[in-house]
Amino acid sequence: MARGQPADRRERADRILDVTADLLLRWGHRRVTIDEVAGRAGVGKGTVYLHWSGREQIFLAVAAREAAGAIDAVVAAMRADTREVLLHRYMRRLFVEAMQRPVLRAVFTRDAETLDRLLADPRRRPLEGAKLVASREYLGLLGEHGLLRDGLRPEDLDYPLPAVVYGFFASEPLLSHEVVLGLEEKADHVADTLHHAFEPPTLPRSVPRPVAVKAIEIFEQLAREFREVTYGSAK
Amino acid sequence: MARGQPADRRERADRILDVTADLLLRWGHRRVTIDEVAGRAGVGKGTVYLHWSGREQIFLAVAAREAAGAIDAVVAAMRADTREVLLHRYMRRLFVEAMQRPVLRAVFTRDAETLDRLLADPRRRPLEGAKLVASREYLGLLGEHGLLRDGLRPEDLDYPLPAVVYGFFASEPLLSHEVVLGLEEKADHVADTLHHAFEPPTLPRSVPRPVAVKAIEIFEQLAREFREVTYGSAK
DNA sequence: ACGATGACTAGATTAGCACTTTGGTCATTC
DNA sequence: GAATGACCAAAGTGCTAATCTAGTCATCGT
Numbered sequence: 001m002a003r004g005q006p007a008d009r010r011e012r013a014d015r016i017l018d019v020t021a022d023l024l025l026r027w028g029h030r031r032v033t034i035d036e037v038a039g040r041a042g043v044g045k046g047t048v049y050l051h052w053s054g055r056e057q058i059f060l061a062v063a064a065r066e067a068a069g070a071i072d073a074v075v076a077a078m079r080a081d082t083r084e085v086l087l088h089r090y091m092r093r094l095f096v097e098a099m100q101r102p103v104l105r106a107v108f109t110r111d112a113e114t115l116d117r118l119l120a121d122p123r124r125r126p127l128e129g130a131k132l133v134a135s136r137e138y139l140g141l142l143g144e145h146g147l148l149r150d151g152l153r154p155e156d157l158d159y160p161l162p163a164v165v166y167g168f169f170a171s172e173p174l175l176s177h178e179v180v181l182g183l184e185e186k187a188d189h190v191a192d193t194l195h196h197a198f199e200p201p202t203l204p205r206s207v208p209r210p211v212a213v214k215a216i217e218i219f220e221q222l223a224r225e226f227r228e229v230t231y232g233s234a235k
Numbered sequence: 236m237a238r239g240q241p242a243d244r245r246e247r248a249d250r251i252l253d254v255t256a257d258l259l260l261r262w263g264h265r266r267v268t269i270d271e272v273a274g275r276a277g278v279g280k281g282t283v284y285l286h287w288s289g290r291e292q293i294f295l296a297v298a299a300r301e302a303a304g305a306i307d308a309v310v311a312a313m314r315a316d317t318r319e320v321l322l323h324r325y326m327r328r329l330f331v332e333a334m335q336r337p338v339l340r341a342v343f344t345r346d347a348e349t350l351d352r353l354l355a356d357p358r359r360r361p362l363e364g365a366k367l368v369a370s371r372e373y374l375g376l377l378g379e380h381g382l383l384r385d386g387l388r389p390e391d392l393d394y395p396l397p398a399v400v401y402g403f404f405a406s407e408p409l410l411s412h413e414v415v416l417g418l419e420e421k422a423d424h425v426a427d428t429l430h431h432a433f434e435p436p437t438l439p440r441s442v443p444r445p446v447a448v449k450a451i452e453i454f455e456q457l458a459r460e461f462r463e464v465t466y467g468s469a470k
Numbered sequence: 471a472c473g474a475t476g477a478c479t480a481g482a483t484t485a486g487c488a489c490t491t492t493g494g495t496c497a498t499t500c
Numbered sequence: 501g502a503a504t505g506a507c508c509a510a511a512g513t514g515c516t517a518a519t520c521t522a523g524t525c526a527t528c529g530t
Contacts, residue, residue: 033521044475046524055522149431158414160424166409167402174401179393189395196384197432268492279504281495290493 013051013061013231016041021062025102028114029059051231059118061230066104067132068226070097075219082212087142087199091165092191094132098169099183108169133162137218145211149200157198164197165190248286248296248466251276256297260337263349264294286466294350296465301339302367303461305332310454317447322377322434326400327426329367333404334418343404368397372453380446384435392433399432400425 019040023032034055038045052058074093078084084093098104106114139154139161148154168190181189195203254275258267269290273280287293309328312319319328333339341349374389374396383389403425416424430438 034523035521038476045522046475047473049523050473053523159410159416159421160403160428163402163406163424164399164428165402166406167398167400168395170405171398171401175394181394186394189398193395193399193432197428201436269494270492273505280493281504282502284494285503288494 009051010231012041012043012047014065016043016048016051016058017062017065017230020058021066021103024059024062024114025106029118034058056118059115063103063107063118064226064229066101068223068230070094070101070104071132071219071223071226073097075216075223078212078216078219082207082209083203085142085207085212085215086147086203088191088195090138091133091194092187095165095168095190096183096187099172099186109172110170111173132222133165134158135218135222138215141211141214141218145208147199147203147207149198152198161194161198164193168193244286245466247276247278247282249300251278251283251286251293252297252300252465255293256301256338259294259297259349260341269293298338298342299461299464301336303458303465305329305336305339306367306454306458306461308332310451310458313447313451313454317442317444318438320377320442320447320450321382321438323426323430325373326368326429327422330400330403330425331418331422334407334421344407345405346408367457368400369393370453370457373450376446376449376453380443382434382438382442384433387433396429396433399428403428 016037020032020037023036023040034045034048037058038048041048048058052061074084074090074097077093078090083089098108103115105111107118134157136154139148139157142148143152143154148157168186251272254272255267258271258275269280269283272293273283276283283293287296309319309325309332312328313325318324333343338350340346369392371389374383374392377383378387378389383392403421
């Protein structure tokens, strides 16, 4: 049945992604078939291919949608409090937001059972560290306004920042059962560690509005890119 | 042929471990058979089982031997310069030493191709972060002598320290090809990050001999434990 | 006229089975 | 009594047939 309402398309895409995310988490990457997804989403299999060009792309879209959502939360927080653009605050919130989203969490903790291929795919990179953790523009902005330690240049963070952040994410499944910390406590450690490692000892009481606005623009652009991956029409 | 010379046993164990390490790196975990190892080491298969109780234990012994060697290097450095017991210096050296030892490197970077099972084995834990990175005694010693930041208690490092260190090790295979750093440069980042994250801004010009001696004892004990795993007789 | 569909096909995956390899043991040897 | 390698159960491998699934596209319904 053809309807073609312009906004229905987005709604349908979301329905398909909802189903995919659900099955992905319950059954794992390998057991999810397009037929099953299409059936549960109430559409024909061919319809799925009207949205994405292949199986991989669908899983990627699920992850990208969650990433966009996480960035939305980051942006909202930055709007509410300009200090949220500070490196340690940003990463703290990203950590919390990412860990609360099952698929993103699986991506970051490298849960092979549920994500398998997605982790091996080179196109996964845009999801991971690179952009999210160390966007050059964002770090440049911090540097320009004295929000990085010493004369620490943004590019000096290229290696250590993603390494440290990755450490907090990926060490999750390895945590000794003696260490039982809640998400917020872990996030505090992330913030504390990053603050001391990469920021000046004393930070300004508040971040100038224009700086925050610039940061927000950077992350909104990033969210837009993720949504393109999410809903970008098939080939 | 029975000889039973007391020291021959150790020599034979090393010969077997040498062969195992070689094959492990060249063929990967899966293709290495006990028969092949025994043959190349010039002993009967049964003899291998006089040293270790099973296949897994042999691979574990290979890794444990390298770990002991790395700790030896750490201890030697501490003897030569007491400042080497400082957290950032210790982890810097451990990073370098571990990365230079192929099997240890594979353990830390989670190279599944060559180590596979070893990584899934719960008994792998003693090899990993836990003991090497955050020995309670060592951290306690640092705390007692004001070598940890602020009023940072040793147990406060239980979570973030291994996470950060793990990050530097495990992010290795993910490094963007744009970031090309030598081992020493990476190690400098490790040291710099850990210094700022967990140590006081200004560190003493030298570490008192007795403190260094105590630290050395701790690491010598650790090396001893690794050697027990390495050469400990079969069940 | 065109978005939506599901029957269809090629290629991948799995099941079943004979055959081979290998971890681990232990009676025998030196 | 330390060292060995023939031995056995169990796991693994290769092969074929049968099944399943990603992706396509002619057809359908509106």
